[in-house]
Amino acid sequence: xxxxxxxxxxxxxxxxxxxxxxxxxxxxxxxxxxxxxxxxxxxxxxxxxxxxxxxxxxxxxxxxxxxxxxxxxxxxxxxxxxxxxxxxxxxxxxxxxxxxxxxxxxxxxxxxxxxxxxxxxxxxxxxxxxxxxxxxxxxxxxxxxxxxxxxxxxxxxxxxxxxxxxxxxxxxxxxxxxxxxxxxxxxxxxxxxxxxxxxxxxxxxxxxxxxxxxxxxxxxxxxxxxxxxxxxxxxxxxxxxxxxxxxxxxxxxxxxxxxxxxxxxxxxxxxxxxxxxxxxxxxxxxxxxxxxxxxxxxxxxxxxxxxxxxxxxxxxxxxxxxxxxxxxxxxxxxxxxxxxxxxxxxxxxxxxxxxxxxxxxxxxxxxxxxxxxxxxxxxxxxxxxxxxxxxxxxxxxxxxxxxxxxxxxxxxxxxxxxxxxxxxxxxxxxxxxxxxxxxxxxxxxxxxxxxxxxxxxxxxxxxxxxxxxxxxxxxxxxxxxxxxxxxxxxxxxxxxxxxxxxxxxxxxxxxxxxxxxxxxxxxxx
Ligand SMILES: [Zn+2]
Numbered sequence: 053x054x055x056x057x058x059x060x061x062x063x064x065x066x067x068x069x070x071x072x073x074x075x076x077x078x079x080x081x082x083x084x085x086x087x088x089x090x091x092x093x094x095x096x097x098x099x100x101x102x103x104x105x106x107x108x109x110x111x112x113x114x115x116x117x118x119x120x121x122x123x124x125x126x127x128x129x130x131x132x133x134x135x136x137x138x139x140x141x142x143x144x145x146x147x148x149x150x151x152x153x154x155x156x157x158x159x160x161x162x163x164x165x166x167x168x169x170x171x172x173x174x175x176x177x178x179x180x181x182x183x184x185x186x187x188x189x190x191x192x193x194x195x196x197x198x199x200x201x202x203x204x205x206x207x208x209x210x211x212x213x214x215x216x217x218x219x220x221x222x223x224x225x226x227x228x229x230x231x232x233x234x235x236x237x238x239x240x241x242x243x244x245x246x247x248x249x250x251x252x253x254x255x256x257x258x259x260x261x262x263x264x265x266x267x268x269x270x271x272x273x274x275x276x277x278x279x280x281x282x283x284x285x286x287x288x289x290x291x292x293x294x295x296x297x298x299x300x301x302x303x304x305x306x307x308x309x310x311x312x313x314x315x316x317x318x319x320x321x322x323x324x325x326x327x328x329x330x331x332x333x334x335x336x337x338x339x340x341x342x343x344x345x346x347x348x349x350x351x352x353x354x355x356x357x358x359x360x361x362x363x364x365x366x367x368x369x370x371x372x373x374x375x376x377x378x379x380x381x382x383x384x385x386x387x388x389x390x391x392x393x394x395x396x397x398x399x400x401x402x403x404x405x406x407x408x409x410x411x412x413x414x415x416x417x418x419x420x421x422x423x424x425x426x427x428x429x430x431x432x433x434x435x436x437x438x439x440x441x442x443x444x445x446x447x448x449x450x451x452x453x454x455x456x457x458x459x460x461x462x463x464x465x466x467x468x469x470x471x472x473x474x475x476x477x478x479x480x481x482x483x484x485x486x487x488x489x490x491x492x493x494x495x496x497x498x499x500x501x502x503x504x505x506x507x508x509x510x511x512x513x514x515x516x517x518x519x520x521x522x523x524x525x526x527x528x529x530x531x532x533x534x535x536x537x538x539x540x541x542x543x544x545x546x547x548x549x550x551x552x553x554x555x556x557x558x559x560x561x562x563x564x565x566x567x568x569x570x571x572x573x574x575x576x577x
Contacts, residue, residue: 055088055128058117059097060136072097075132082130082164094126121150121159128160134170134181135188137161144185148172160232169232176233179206183237187214207305210313211238219278220246220299220317240314247317249275250299253290254318257326259557260514263287294326309474321459329511347382348409348521349532355386356535356572360397384408384534401534406559407544407566412532414551415573416525417510440491447484451477510551514558528576535570544568 059075069075076095083090096113114137120126131137138144151159151172161170161181170184171177179202186203207213217223217240224239249270256266270285277283293299300323301316302309318326354360388399429441454476460467468476513521544566545552556562 053127054091054094054120054125055083055130056094056096056117056120056126057083057090058095058113058129058131058137060100060111060113060131061098062100062136062139069136070132072099075136078132079130079164082162082167094120118147118150121147122154124154124156127156127158128162130162130164133163133166133188134161134168134184138181138185141182141185144181148178168226168234169228171231171233174231174233176237180234180237183214204305204308206238207303207308208310209238210303210310212240212303212312212314213305214238217278218296218298219293220250221314238313240312242315242317246278250293250317253293254322254326257290257294257329257515258322258511260329260511260554261557262515263290263330266290291330294323294330297323299323309470311470321455324455325511329515347384347405348518348525349384349405349412352526352529353384353408353532353534355397355401356533356570357400358386358398360386382406386534401536403534403537403571404564404566406561407564407568408532408534408571410555410559410562411544411566411568411571412525412529412573413513413521414555416528417513417551419528419575420509420524437491440487444484444487444491447480447487451480451484454480510554530574530576533572533574535572537567537570542567 057076057079059072059079060069061072062069070078076097080090096117098111098113100111117129121129129137138147147159156173158174159172160177161172162168168184169177170181172181182202183206203213212221212223220243221240222243224236224241226234227236229235253266257263264287267285267287267290275285277285277289297304297309297320298312298314299317300320301312301314302320303312304310382405384401384403384405386397386399386401388397389395429438454468454473457466458468458470458473513524542565543563545555545563549555
């Protein structure tokens, strides 16, 4: 009984495979390592690229290989990847049928140099080979329902679906049983250094740090990404990381969830809180109107001396020199003259933008945290909006309750299992989505619908872009009046401030010599 080798030159999704010579090199080396003789008469190859575009792409080499299998001449085929050999699931099924037909005792597909072994005569081996081919053909959409069912069965076992390794994990070293079957296929093991980064990201996002800031920090620290090679982090990289429940130990498949066969890196509770923060922020990222304002309070601040309109108060000061570097400081200032040289204000008010914005942000957050969302709907808003807001608040409470019930101690009768929780959550989310759609038709409605309740609002606030913050702010703030400050009189925030650390995280330049009592907020509701 012999062992065949197979090479194929191909172009998949614009990517050219290694040359036939290179594949052959890998295979021969694999033979050598195993002490086998390379049999030239059992070497087959195809060139898919040079074949005419209009040909049916018959593979003469492959067909010759099938013929040798049919006469029971070989018991193994070596290729660089399973998909070199089987372009489609149907190819594998055909070979499977042939080896069943010739009643082979074993028929092994091996990959070199990877060293994966699939014995098509065992159930496990056949399904693992199927796995590999399915994964490769997934994008070309050629999967039959039958294969999809097989795939789902494996998802139910919590196995990794293959492909590029996800950040935080790597494939477990393959363990073979006595018959050479892989016993731990689809298992992932935690990469501790990356898990540490994931936990750090979780904490920082929940602390309200902006993704752009976190991204810059990771890149500065030269933290490697999953693909390595000096690839940089991007806010989307982080967003994607938290898009899959994998890191919380859940295997997802077509909307269903199964306990994964690998370890969780963060808790499900943290995962959901991060999703909430990122989701709510994402809702408004990029939604800002044209001509994005770079100041939170443009149009809302006014001069406390002359009452000049807020629109004229934005100014980027050249600032002081620090060594050879000019420090730009954002300031709100009463402008004396407009572009045409006409007098528009007294020019007597100049205040650092950071502490003013931090102070107003804190006041707004405190307002939203202490009051019912529904109570923040303007009194003159349509009755329907009041009702919808109340409905949304109620739905969110139910969702939080379900979340809590899910993490009750084992044995607690109120504890929700994964399946019930998923069902209840889907139900509530459907209800919320429909409320949101109805709200979005109304003025104020869309913004209200996007405001998370409770402790996650602060995080969402800082993760969201300026446009969203301005809209949320405009729901409750009428005007912010800037009175002349008395710099040097006191520091703000003070260490006994409840949110001292949160504020400094957002504004590392603080605390400032700044008198908060000289900023007067007038509220809408
Ligand atoms: Zn003024």
